[in-house]
Amino acid sequence: MAEEEALRQVYDIVGEEIVDLPLAFPARRGWWLCFSGALALLALWFVSVIVLFSNGVAVWGNTIPVNWGMAIINYVWFLGIGHAGTLISALLLISDRNWRNSLNRFAEAMTLCAVVCAGLYPILHLGRPWFFYWIAPYFNSMHVWPQFKSPLTWDFFAVLTYLIVSLFFWYLGILPDLASARDRAKSRGYQVFFGIISLGWRGDASHWARWRQAYAITAAIAVPLVVSVHSEISLLFSAGPIPGWNSTVFPPYFVLGAAFSGFAVVGIIAIAMRAALPLQALVTLRHLDMLGLATLATGMMTAYGYFSEVFDALYAGGQELATLNDRLCGHYAWSYWGAVILNFIPLQLLWWRRYRRSPRILLAVSLSVAVGMWMERFMLVVTSLYRDWLVSSYGHYMPSFWDWSLFAGMGGIFLVPFLLFVRFLPAISASETKDEIHEEATDG
Amino acid sequence: MAQIFKPSVDTFSRLFLAGSVVVLIGVFMLGPVAAWSSYQSKVGWAVDQPVPFSHKHHVSGLGLDCRFCHATVETSAHAGFPSTHVCMTCHSQIWTGSPMLAPVRQSLASGRPLAWNRVSKLPDFVFFNHKIHIDRGVACVECHGRVDQMPMLARAHPFEMRFCLDCHRDPAGRLGPTDQVTRMSPLPWDEATHQRFALAAARRYHLDPARLDKCDICHR
């Protein structure tokens, strides 16, 4: 009876810690600071887009031959980051790694925000964005259809699917906690707010049963989905006969790189939230440890991708070799070496448990990886294009002010919804944590 | 705890969901519907003109041939508009005083052209060539409709890509004898004759629908 009561307390505390966060938010001032910053960035985004639409892509640094620039770089980068969210929650759910429960919720939220940023870029970068819907098949008075053999069309479907599935997955997960929040809410406003979005969830056993099925299966499909999505992104490059792109290693290389950057960003967010909100009990050092391991593993696999690329070039020779040369000692060598150094040198610290368990170190490493992976995308896009085949069409690329401003603005697109999520929704999965505690308790 | 929502909320929520589904579908339908509507394609919308010129009167009434005014239709990409001078060839004799024709007389006097409002217009990235269509025996009526029954000219078919394609994907059936291109009423042929002519025409002109619906036929 006593331990029973104790367990009951635990459930309740978990509830408080997680679900009461929005209801009695601790770090209000800090949040407002961040949020107003995010809003400023959002404003910058609107300005950048207005400038872009009124003048055309000319306001960017793109040229012939480098007619893809920051837009595509950031598209790939954001999407890559997003993948970690899905991987963490889905992969770890089906492999039943219970330490996921403290991370998956905000990881998924992060995914959603990142995918939105990623999805916006290809549309903004179009010459005639107002016709972007031509990529979707619909009955039109022209009798013309999309070109289904184009990697871009694949991307369109991939990103759309990914966005929708991630949204469902995230909502399924958060639904019971919304109900919980509804029941804990004291003020009418919160009651109505959570009441509406929790759809009147009552914890009915049959509901739970179906919920489990749906959630598990979705998770199971989400993993191959992630793989397919970023593989398709990689085809956007490797389908073209451009030295440095036309390579079969790209799909796995991209997927791993994506996971790599994603885990790093999840790490950053976890550490930040841990510092900002009283979640130490839930997001423990063990979780950071695990994140560190995941980052290390995917990082080393990505490193293998680098090696195999170099090997390919050396093996193929000719244009491939020339491109390798451009990457290693060309005008944009900084992007290659930047990527190599930032991605893999600090990473090696994570071999040691004590560094993985030190929030500071992990944060530093994660940041350097996030930047490093951006440089890698830059390297992939620019160093391949600026000197591709013909000597006569060698060119250069220098991002303009509006390139950077839009990138910064995208930060707003990312942060505003994410901060709102942190502020008003249960950022960690309470029900699953309780489930976990229960299982541990019953296992003895 | 007390109920947060009144029972009616459930009703409303379900109504709302059903409604939003309907709206969603509606939006998806509306797009095409709008695009294919005559509001978009302007089919059957009479356009008012500086001079209320009646094709009905001049064609079926007076029996003027299309080529009397649209003189270059057989020789050029453009059918051409009649110059004020052409109008005045007759109207210097008849209806000389008619107020309706005042703009025409002014135009001749001032040397300032009449400004007709286009009825059959194509975007500037579409290159339609009257000459070849006439030469193949595509009758005027195929695209412009029964102008001989239009007091005020209106578009008879949607001048959109789909309309062009419909014909280019099945050209043979649309062809007639070249000496009948300006004929307005349907040919006095039975189905069999039509079939025979279509077959003959297809053979004669080496018509290849698979070729005729390719982009470079109209876009340059």
Add this chain to the structure above:
Amino acid sequence: MTTGWKKALAQLHGQGGRRFWRGLDELADSPDFRKALATEFPGLASLDWQRRDVLRAFGASLALAGLAGCEANPDDRAMPYVVDPEHLVPGHPQLYATAISFAGIAQPVLGVTNVGRPTKLEGNPDHPASRGATDAFTQAALLDLYDPERSQVPRQSGIPIDWDSLDARLAAQAAILDATQGEGFRLLTGATTSPTLLRQIDLLFARWPAARWDVFEPVDDSALHAATRAAFGRRLDVMPLLDRAHATIAFDADPLGPGPYQVLNSLRWSGRRRAFQQGDGRADLLVAEPSPTLTGGRSLDRLVAEPSRIRALVEALARIFGVTREAPALTTKEAQWVERAAKILAASKGRGLVLVGSEQPAETQALGWAIDEKLGNLSVTSQFSEPLRPSPDSDPEQALNALITDMAAGRVNMLAILDANPVYASRQGPAFAAALHKVELSLHAGLWHDETGHACRWHAPLAHGLESWSDGRAADGTAVIGQPLVRPFYTVRPVHTMLAAIGGAFGISDHDLVQQTWTETWGTLQPNWNQTLVKGIAPEPPRVALQPPPVRLLPSVAFARPTGLELLVRPDPTIWDGRLANNPWAQEQPKPVTTLTWDNAVLIAPALAAEHDLADGDEVRLSSDGVSVTGAVWVMPGQASNTVLVHRGYGRRFGEVAHDAGFDVAPLMDQRSVTLTPTGKRRKLAAAQEEHAIDGTDLVRVVDYLDTAPKPPKKPAPSFWEDKPLTRPNWGMSIDLDLCTGCGACVTACNAENNIPMVGREEVRNGRRMHWLRVDRYYEGDPADPKLHVQPVPCMHCEDAPCEMGCPVNAAVHSPEGLNLQVYNRCVGTRTCSSFCPYKVRRFNWADYTGGAPESMKAQRNPNVTVRARGVMEKCTYCIQRISAARIAAKVADHPIADGAVTTACQQVCPTAAISFGDIADPAAEVVKRKASPRNYTLLEEANTRPRTSYSARIGKERGDG
């Protein structure tokens, strides 16, 4: 412009076609506008108001907007003619045989007009000096017609006036001059070959014996004439007959380079070259020159030699053939080169040609002729004739100075400058301008109100060559008659009418004046007149080629090698002496050797650059006794290390397009040597191509003559996709790199044919130029003395096109005729096609490059080609509009499209016929024969995209060549 005026025009801004016309109508009655007009065009304001006057006053935009009325475009209004013009069928382009004068030499052309608007100039295929080809200048000349900055009204000290006031003044002056036998009247014209103009001048000076006529042509033949006078005792033109020359040794001479004779020379050279390719004789070309030229680029062996070394080289060559005894000291390299030259000349005795550039001192040129004479080449491979461009002065330079002194001394009370711009283009410009103030009646008549126009008290706008009747002589001396393609857009006067007016005779039409001339020549006007207008050649008794008298050898003056750097001042390859400076097509045309656009530069050798630690764009000051000029340097591989080359024509002081481009080299024009000092500043130069070194690549292939023996065509690389059977027609192109000189006429022709927007210096530098066809320049080997290659690159129209794979919306698709189509109106602008294109021939409308163009410029556009909007991709279409036209014509005529029925713009304009285009499924087609040649290869075969555009390799080592 007054603000009122600006406001008035602002109302019209951005209103195209017919709306523009309507807008103007309303405008015509707005008080705002009338006030503006009163200040700007008092002449017109004084007239009573008729719509047609506004029409004329407004000229281009208006008239054109009106003419555009019969064109099928999506405008809501259709405006038929009031009275149908005769023989004008809307939608039918009309061709008129006419001519357009360049530096006095007439370029025979066919003017293409669409509903009355000249849209393109084609070479006149019936004319021996054109054979259907033109140079880049002639192509660009069309755009001058539409230049919104053309002078539109007469002016008195800059203020617009009406013609009556000017005529009144001229009439009064003429009366005075009649009394004084023309005392104090001076006429200054540009070089001219127009029989009518010359006749008028003769008549005028018969009337006013005391008057004087001078010719000012910035780039003239005076140096050559000086040399011939020294060598043969009289002024003569010397035309190299490259078609007869089996061996040509060129010393600092560039017959294939830009200039009024380029087309003729290229025709002749390519004739010989083609014969050689087919095994008939040889076509050896050796060049010794200070800085790379097109001729140098074609040469078998190019010797880098400073101008001052040329004399020694020629002497050495002369000595071998025993023409002289001087034995100049040569470096081993020079000696070897001379050896080879001698060998080659000897091998083609009697059919050789020694060309010495006319910039070389007379005695050196004479020595060259002496060698030819000795070898019996002289009358075979050179054509001597009376000067094509007659000039009253033996030394124009002196004549101009004399004129200035006379003006300054007040001995000139009337100076009429006809179509010349001495204030800008002559070294004495400032002095000339100053002296002009002393002239009581100074009148400038020209196409623009330019520097000279501003310096003169009176200015009269002249009609463009395509707006007026005239005549002239083509490069080969045959006479041509230029008929107008369009009524003058502005209240301007043809040059002949203007000269008549100067003589006090008004209202005489250019048409009558020209007819008079030819009635006199022919005795009777008809039928010759009509024939001439049809064929474009005026029948005349054949000109007898002069037999050159024996060459008088001149004592070799000790040619002191100048201290400091040797300076070369040459006309600019794309804007010449500056006459095309306000022409965007000419400005954005990459310079044939440097690929620079929108600027001239100080060309220096890599060695010199290293010595001063200079890079492209670094600014330097060139100074020589007191005068100096600053400009950005361009490092020119293959230039003599001690030589500096600058081009004329830049640093214009008028014109939206012309003004802030490049620097004016006038001060240095007669300097031989300069000192170079870096200023530390930089100027960003806009080069169309950033890198040029192709060592170790096979982009441009060079074969030995022996390799050209027929071999079985090699099979294409294996592909995943099965090859589709070739249905007819199936288009393909072949470009012969052995014939292409890299003149770039094709690029400008493509601009004119395909409505290609010019983007300006900034955008060119950003790598955003829109040329569908580019001419790549490559250097191979040691930068000090590299091999020079050129390679025109249009779209390859790949069979397995990567670009098509990339497009998500089916905007890039393959046509059954093998064309790689770009459907602009379907394009959303993902730019994937360009990313995937190994040849980077695709061009993207980064901004709205077409919408902002001046109304008048829009009128030039080819109505058969879509004007591309912002955000769409575009590229070479193989001139699909011409293919469509031919297809429809063939269908109507019910026969397959004949070989040669479709010519692309680039093919048609090419002076050396290097480009061949046709149906590759037609075994009889010329393009098929070319592709069958063992020299045939495709660019980037390893990419395996199966291009339809293929190249014929250069022939490097030639038959019998050691």
Add this chain to the structure above:
Amino acid sequence: MAEPPSRGLLGEYGTPERLVAAVRGARDAGMKGINAFTPFPVDDVAEALGLQDNRIPWLGLIGGVVGLGGAYAMQIATNLDYPLNIGGRPLITLQAFALIGFELTVLFSVSFMVFGLFVLNRLPRYNHPLFDVDRFERATRDGFFLFVAIDDEDEKAAQEARALLERLGAKSIDEVRG
């Protein structure tokens, strides 16, 4: 005002295990309309209630099939509707279509399951008699509830049910009305 009729009794239990036991007991006692409410999914409860519902997985499968079929149908049909030569490739390239095929498989499968879930669970359901029970708010926190239906008329049966729930160790029992 008259109270709404009683629908059944709601008993709260300390732990999932107790709840499972209670459920079993209630079923053995032949109670009608048994249902359980827990703050997190407890498999044994579902088992004890004897829930055997596999419609969700089936929906997922159907959705997947629909998506895959639809994707290929769309891609093949559109290519046949307007056949265009793209880079010399074959018109119908099944390999290339596989990617969109997979994406739509996932999209439809997941959508079917999610929407199926809400339909089968009759959500949203904003107003529910259970919400009238004050203690029920713990159902999303730490309370484990057993519900048994009773007939409003039959006083006796109600008493028995209440007794049973108590016997099964309910910490508290509430009447659910409405």
